[in-house]
Amino acid sequence: MAQQEYTYEIIEKIANYYLRKLVTVKPQIGIICGSGLSSVGELLTTPTTLNYTEIPHFPVSTVIGHPGRLLFGHIAATPVICFQGRFHFYEGNSLSTCAMPARLMKLLGVTTLIVSNAAGSINSSYKTGDIMFIKDHINMLGLAGNNPLRGPNDERFGPRFVALNEGYNPKIIEKARALVEKLGLKGVHEGVYACIGGPNFETVAEVRALKILGADAVGMSTVHEIIAARHCGMECFGFSLITNECVVEYGCKEKPDGEEVLEVAGQKKRDLKVFVEGLVVLLASDL
DSSP: OOOOOOOHHHHHHHIIIIIHHHOOOOOSEEEEEOTTOGGGGGGSEEEEEEEGGGSTTOOOOOSTTOOOEEEEEEETTEEEEEEESOOOGGGTOOHHHHHHHHHHHHHTTOOEEEEEEEEEEOSTTOOTTOEEEEEEEEEHHHHTTOOTTOSSOOTTTOOSSOOOTTSSOHHHHHHHHHHHHHHTOOSEEEEEEEEOOOSSOOOHHHHHHHHHHTOSEEESSSHHHHHHHHHTTOEEEEEEEEEEEOOOSTTOOOOOOHHHHHHHHHHTHHHHHHHHHHHHHHHHTTO
């Protein structure tokens, strides 16, 4: 079966001929929840909730920890759209599909994107349960030629070439840094996120190579959304919940697995909700 390509016309159809007919909220901030992190959606007051399967032309989430719901509502007084579940390359999706949420949010009026993910730590100072603000990324898929902007460029989304040296907005990171200090949250870092294709976890050799390249954590998502959002002119902030420590030695019997990811996410649920709520309030003052 041919993969759906999310052109401007198809995304515009989803936005104008379906979502705007059902939803009165005009979101300013968008949130994409990573594996096991969908509890952030509980912050929205009296949300309008749509299952992905209800939305024409929409893909579905097939991974545990991604409920597959689209929420419209408010955090404090700020109108927000929240994706409880993302679309991964390893599920067989095109990168056009992985990037679609960012482009849809842009057409709905979103100016700032918050993305989260579950990641494995490469930096030996990071521990399970820590949070890493993403200051930059290494896109292994992109270095191999797989990029959500590959192909003819549609100027209605953005320009042909996009600078990513401030892909993760430094001013938002500064606000987030001040917020965690105010909240007294511990185990918070700033680092570089490496994106691999998945769905297998990394080999020892791959982890060692990524460490040499400067990566602090590794996962299987996020960068496609960030690239598409920056292409659309949106400001971006991303953070990783460290759900496992990568295996860096041969003979180690520890093995990361999906259940561990969900368990750690459940343990950090309260801290992450408090943090995201506080960050939305801070960002709203700049809108």
